[in-house]
Amino acid sequence: MSDKKTLPGGDEVETIVGPSVKVEGEFVSEGNIVIEGQVSGTVKTAKHLRVEEGAKINANVGAESALVSGEVHGNMKINSTLEMTPTAKIYGDVETKTIIVAAGAILHGRCLMDESEKGRKVKGKNEGYDEQTPNS
Amino acid sequence: MTNKRPTLKTPKSVGRSGEVEKSPVAIKRKLYQLVAREANRRSDVNRTPKESYLYLYDAYLKERPFQSIVSIIETRLGDFEIVGKIVRLSTFTNPRILVEDEMRHGVKNVVIVGNDDTLARILTRTADLDVTFGFLPIGQKKNYLAKILGIPLNEKSVEVLAARKVEKIDYGIINKNRFFLSYLYVPGARVKITCDRSFTVSPGRDKFEIAVANLLPPPFESDKFVLKPQDGQMEVYFQPAERGLLSRMVKGRGSKITSMFPFQHLLITSDKIITVLADGKETQESAVEIEVSKKKLKMVVGKGRQF
Structure with a gap:
């Protein structure tokens, strides 16, 4: 379908949480996720995550890459690139390989960047954020 | 029981009473039976593909x-x-x-x-x-x-x-008693949706239109639908139902964006009875449970199929 939303990588969007929608629970997807509403619990995807302006996440987040323009309360573990736009607000620890922070973005928490693939995988197994609660 | 078995080795020549039939009429009758049986067998072979x-x-x-x-x-x-x-x-x-x-x-x-x-x-x-x-x-x-x-x-x-050319297609099972192939549509209701028994989606206080698409796009925002009837999952779409002019002016068009979630098991619940339209058939339900049956329907399709 030609009018489908596409992400920077060109992949088709698989899951969209609209602006007036609230999601609760273990929100796991194999495809891309776009969040424009509210999510609480856990967010995990094997692909790209986009948090739009106005969106609010109260959850630990795991994704391959992420573009944040909204608000995240929770720890984020991003395998490749985390990009924060001027409206982004992250209240929690961030673990990623590459981070892009625009002027005006807010990050309250530790930022851990391990460029070694091996170290990242070991930490992913032993120190993953999945078992922690948001804002811990 | 006494041993009164017929002594002849070929039972074909033995009558019902056990005595040997030797008359030409009996032999002729046997011959007719054999011919008729063979004719029936041949006609069965010819009839099988037709039937x-x-x-x-x-x-x-x-x-x-x-x-x-x-x-x-x-x-x-x-x-x-x-x-x-x-x-x-x-x-x-x-x-x-x-x-x-x-x-x-x-x-x-x-x-x-x-x-x-x-x-x-x-x-x-x-x-x-x-x-x-x-x-x-x-x-x-x-x-x-x-x-x-x-x-x-x-x-x-x-x-x-x-x-x-046979392709296997997914279909949905509604409330464990009927199936749908094209789409399911709930015109407008306040509902709660549980996807794959792991997370719930609450559309808030607004009424939402809900659709599950498999082979045909449902009757709203049809250009955004993904039709993949062979991937073992379906997508549920929902967007706020049409509101009045004043409400639209106050809330704007931003909240009209369609939400979309892939699922294999879906539960739609509501406090009130909701109208459900599945493959053209309208029913009234208090809860709708949908399960995806992966590639179970064998269907003859053409080369120009759209999936």
Whole structure:
């Protein structure tokens, strides 16, 4: 379908949480996720995550890459690139390989960047954020 | 018991009473029986491929404009040697009982002759049966599924049926008692949705239109739908239902964005009774449970199918 939303990588969007929608629970997807509403619990995807302006996440987040323009309360573990736009607000620890922070973005928490693939995988197994609660 | 077994080795020459039949009449009778049995066996062999097809004709095909098309189709089916038993559907026909009965008589292929409504009427009751379904779309109206399946309309559809390219398609099971193939639609309701028993989606206080698409896009924002009827999952879409002018001015158009979630199991619950439209059939439900049956429906499709 030609009018489908596409992400920077060109992949088709698989899951969209609209602006007036609230999601609760273990929100796991194999495809891309776009969040424009509210999510609480856990967010995990094997692909790209986009948090739009106005969106609010109260959850630990795991994704391959992420573009944040909204608000995240929770720890984020991003395998490749985390990009924060001027409206982004992250209240929690961030673990990623590459981070892009625009002027005006807010990050309250530790930022851990391990460029070694091996170290990242070991930490992913032993120190993953999945078992922690948001804002811990 | 005493040993009174016949002493002859060949039971063919032994009568019912155990005594040996030697008369020419008896021999002639045996010969006739053998010939008749062989003739029956041969006719069975010839009849098998014909009987393995069952054609279900919709009632509207009796009307004059369609009679000539049906006549041409029957001739072409004869050319391709895929003729079979024809059953004309009536209002009271129970498709499941009918098809199950014919399956006991060796039917392996069920060909639905009619339009989208006919296909939906049959498949909502029989999709789980172990037969291959074919479709011969007749007429120009209500034949959107034919385009999706890559089947040309009217007499040209016979070529697709004869080519017999079979694809396995997902279908949805609603409340464990009926099936849907094209889409399910809830016009506007305050509901709570649970996807894959792991997370819930609450659309807030607004009324939402909800749709689950498989083969056909539901009747809203149809250009955004993804039709993948072979991926083992379906997508649920929802967006705020149409509001009044004042509400639209206050809230703007931003909240009209469609949300979309893939799922294999879905539960739609509501405090009130909701209207559910699945494959053209409208029902009133308090809860709707949908389970995806992955690639279970065997369907003859054309090369130009849209999935």
